[in-house]
Amino acid sequence: MTFIIRGQSLHIDIRGELEKFDWTRPTWSNDKLIAASPFRYDKSPSFFVRLEDYGDYPAGTWSDSGSYDDEWSSGNIVKLLAFLRHETYEEVEEYLLASYGFTTDSTDIKLKPIRLKVQWVRQPLKxxxxxxxxxxxxxxxxxxxxxxxxxxxxxxxxxxxxxxxxxxxxxxxxxxxxxxxxxxxxxxxxxxxxxxxxxxxxxxxxxxxxxxxxxxxxxxxxxxxxxxxxxxxxxxxxxxxxxxxxxxxxxxxxxxxxxxxxxxxxxxxxxxxxxxxxxxxxxxxxxxxxxxxxxxxxxxxxxxxxxxxxxxxxxxxxxxxxxxxxxxxxxxxxx
Incomplete structure (x- = not known):
């Protein structure tokens, strides 16, 4: 699926990213993952992620029918991966850019992304x-x-x-x-x-x-x-x-x-x-x-x-x- 992150077009393997994690009672189909919610102590399949675009809803969007608050009732793939990977939203964007980003106008040539490890000097918090x-x-x-x-x-x-x-x-x-x-x-x-x-x-x-x-x-x-x-x-x-x-x-x-x-x-x-x-x-x-x-x-x-x-x-x-x-x-x- 193609996503725009920080102005770059990325073809992200949604299913491949989600398969890296353990799910409770998962059911995989061509267009959807249904499972127990990762955000709650849930044993019923009340959570789903779209693996393909569906109408106005792009792939990677998810919904939790039993969520405790509106903020975590739905979202996009970056927000979900931030939770699953124990990272911030911005860190996941960096991960996806490093994993899937490439620049080429040719349909015949696909360049693997050049992975550059940049260690920012961050100041301690107060x-x-x-x-x-x-x-x-x-x-x-x-x-x-x-x-x-x-x-x-x-x-x-x-x-x-x-x-x-x-x-x-x-x-x-x-x-x-x-x-x-x-x-x-x-x-x-x-x-x-x-x-x-x-x-x-x-x-x-x-x-x-x-x-x-x-x-x-x-x-x-x-x-x-x-x-x-x-x-x-x-x-x-x-x-x-x-x-x-x-x-x-x-x-x-x-x-x-x-x-x-x-x-x-x-x-x-x-x-x-x-x-x-x-x-x-x-x-x-x-x-x-x-x-x-x-x-x-x-x-x-x-x-x-x-x-x-x-x-x-x-x-x-x-x-x-x-x-x-x-x-x-x-x-x-x-x-």
């Missing part, structure tokens, strides 16, 4: 940005995270948008970004014009020699509730920016505790690949005592259902990741 928010720990307390742990993390509450305010800081403690998470549903967004989450590791300013690494900030706070130092990637992807930040930190041993889903296993593999040889690594797996034979999705779900001891048990049962010598076993010299 802590005064948080002055309009107040202390209200009730939402995360209902999810097993004490007021003490929330104060340590600098958690606040935005009464106007009814969202928990979670600061992201640089390793030196300066404010780098802010995540706003609605207390109803799963909707979240980040501060515009801030350091991108892809360049940050949540909680690294509090990390110690042995630290748990997980996906979400609330999971990191859940591990802290159980007595561990914990950091978060902010999503199901890992890169050299994050690896370098951890390498320069106090961390000597990483306990990898990603979500129990396809994206979580992908993230676990990415962390292992990037951090092997840089720090000691262990794999911890979230409690899997569900009566239906399934497993809990993440650390916070385990904390709420089975308490802090279930997370401690996961660490006690964690397995060391074998180091570089493992590669020798696949060579002609090993067995």
């Amino acid at each position: 802590d005064g940005l948080l002055a309009d928010y107040r202390q209200d720990y009730s939402y995360l307390e209902s999810r097993g995270i004490s007021a003490e742990i929330q104060r340590q993390a600098g958690v606040l509450y935005d009464a106007k948008s009814q969202a928990v305010v979670i600061p992201w800081r640089l390793p030196n403690g300066e404010l780098a970004n802010v995540k706003y998470r609605k207390t109803r549903g799963k909707v979240f967004w980040y501060e515009r014009g801030a350091v991108p989450i892809r360049e940050l590791v949540y909680g690294l300013e509090l990390a110690t020699a042995q630290t748990v690494i997980c996906e979400a900030e609330i999971d990191a706070m859940s591990w802290r509730q159980a007595g561990y130092s914990a950091i978060a990637t902010g999503g199901a992807s890992f890169n050299e920016w994050k690896a370098d930040e951890i390498k320069r930190s106090a961390v000597e041993e990483l306990i990898i505790a990603t979500d129990n889903d396809k994206a979580g296993e992908k993230l676990r593999a990415e962390i292992e690949k990037s951090m092997r040889g840089r720090v000691r690594l262990r794999n911890a797996y979230i409690d899997a005592r569900e009566s239906n034979g399934g497993s809990l999705k993440d650390a916070n779900e385990a904390l709420v259902k089975y308490g802090e001891e279930s997370l401690r048990e996961s660490v006690r049962l964690s397995e060391s990741v074998r180091e570089l010598y493992v590669k020798l076993r696949s060579s002609s010299l090993g067995k």
